[in-house]
Amino acid sequence: MQKVAIIYQSRTPPPINGIIKPMKPGGYSDSGADIAYSLKKQNIEVITPTINPQIDHDLDWVFPDTKEGIQLATAKGANIIWLNTVLYKNHPIEEFIHLGISVVGQIPENVDLYDDKWITNELLKSNGLPIPKSVMMDQKNKNDFDLNFSFPVVAKPIRGRGSQGVSLVQNEYELRDVLNEMFHSNTYGESLYVEEFLSGQEVTVTIMPPGKYFINKENIIKNNYWSLPAVKRFNHENGIAPYNGKVAITNNSEVLQDSELQSLTIQQLNTACEKAARLVESKAPIRIDCRANFVGKYFLFDLNMKPNMTGASRPHRTDQDSLTALAARKIGWNFDDLILNMLNNSWCLNND
Incomplete structure (x- = not known):
């Protein structure tokens, strides 16, 4: 039991x-x-x-x-x-x-490794997945850097959490100020991450692990990683999706329209995200934030091994569906269905 x-x-x-x-x-x-x-x-x-x-x-x-x-x-x-x-x-x-x-x-050791954006994005890039250009910054090069991409850029923690600490930076003077402030606070440690800014549409894809699922009143075995429908992010603040602790996800996110979900571009993006999940050996849902450049090509910019799993299960939290819960509703799962399917794919070393 x-x-x-x-x-x-x-x-x-x-x-x-x-x-x-x-x-x-x-x-x-x-x-x-x-x-x-x-x-x-x-x-x-x-x-x-x-x-x-x-x-x-x-x-x-x-x-x-x-x-x-x-x-x-x-x-x-x-x-x-x-x-x-x-x-x-x-x-x-x-x-x-x-x-x-x-x-x-x-797997705790995998989270330890892949929570590092630099390590993860280098792994994904080496396996042919589209990753934004980036550079690591530390105390030694914070005032003497050579970017291989143009402004504006995004400065962020290497082991971040959502959009906390993420800034859109317009020029090198602003970048020096932002880096100095982040290093001075020591909130994020001795190294930071700077990447090219992608000006197109942002979407989030949740990838589920292989396993047994109950979908549309049927028991289904998924032998491979699979994607929930992509969720579009909007109402950005200075180019960055606001932290969900400040703005409820339901106020700035929605599942893509069917026509876009069925487009070749999004199908290819789902395939890329599923490959990423396989590379990091995910054992439970992960979330990958993706954004298009000015010509509409999508890049994977943030793989989150522990997506926030808030949901509208309690009466006083009806607006607290997470990005994953929003995506799940598109395939007919309410929050309870999502949680039960996650539970049914629990694992242990003895049966894995």
Whole structure:
């Protein structure tokens, strides 16, 4: 019998090679509670820290992602741990995975590696996928750089989270100011990422892993990675999609029209994103942000191993569907359907 506990991010991950990934306020406890409540509504046994979790109190529904938090969840009977947290090498969950616990989520070591935009985009580029031109910046070259692409450019963290810390920069003077400010704050660590700005349409593609799914009242086996319908982003602020902590996704995003979804351009983009998911050995949904240049050619610019999984499962959060939840609705899944299909593709070392 499935007994599920959801863990959330209780602390900032350790710096990796001097690069910091900032922590989301609340550590994804909001989406963790959305997931837990959705499962409970569907008669899945959900293990929670409190006996009677309150519907609007996020921390009643989720366990911290510490060794002690996971031990408490398993002691209370959980046999599946939902990894609604930022993972990294030597994360406490690794010990439990090696002991045979089932999980929903990614391989921690893979997240550690592919959360680095530079490493990931170099991997994708070396495998023939379209990636924007870019350069890494550190304290040594922040004032003496040689870009192989023209302004405007985008400056961003190497281990970022959504659009937090992302800036559109118009010239080298602005770039020096932005880099100095980001380095001075030390929010993102010792290295930053600068890439060419793409002026065309932005879309987000969610890629699901191979597995068993229930779609249109049928059980379907997907032998390969597959894409949910692409979601268009609009109402950008200074060329950048606003952080969803400030603007609800439902206010600036919508699934592409059928004619565009069926276009060769988007079909080719889906194929590229599915190849990217295969390269990073994704075990759960990932999200890839893509943008077209001025002639309409799409590039993959941000592969997110842990897409935010908020959803409209609780009455006070009806506007909180994530990009993945929006895409899922196009194939007939509401948030509950999406979550149940994710649960049904949990994995463990013993059966993988």
